[in-house]
Amino acid sequence: DADVTQTPRNRITKTGKRIMLECSQTKGHDRMYWYRQDPGLGLRLIYYSFDVKDINKGEISDGYSVSRQAQAKFSLSLESAIPNQTALYFCATSRTYNEQFFGPGTRLTVL
């Protein structure tokens, strides 16, 4: 079984809809991250969490919110989806700040 899982893997939604992307991990890592990847722009950090009680904004947090329900679960929400949030979203985990392990990604399309 995969160490870092993301659901859904693909999602098509409409402008204005609220959507949640979920990430679960069995690696026992405290640190979890959400990134988005756009062609030509690389990976950009949205939010990160060092433990259940710690949430931090990343480079591009506007329009997103997160919830760390447990050590193993970190969810990303788009409160009111807009077309420019169409992207590939990755969750990642790490034990230290060094090596991050990425989930398989969620391809989100906002129409």
Added chain:
Amino acid sequence: QKEVEQNSGPLSVPEGAIASLNCTYSDRGSQSFFWYRQYSGKSPELIMFIYSNGDKEDGRFTAQLNKASQYVSLLIRDSQPSDSATYLCARGQGGSEKLVFGKGTKLTVNP
């Protein structure tokens, strides 16, 4: 100026050749550097990390770091078609839990 700069490529090399991927960074406080490989449609996977000036070798891969010149490179010896992917350079900073990624260099190894 983007903190981590990479040539977007594509870089094309023949099978068996040495592929050289380069990355420069602007933050002199950066202490750790990472190379991730990302196949099309897949998630990034860590292949090398380096903290100290000089070379670090792992199989066919060699990472080179020059902090004075603020560049890090990845050499792939005896390139194989299976090495064809986008290579992401990232830097971390001491005490920071965040990585900053470059946009990636697309490598194609031709049989």
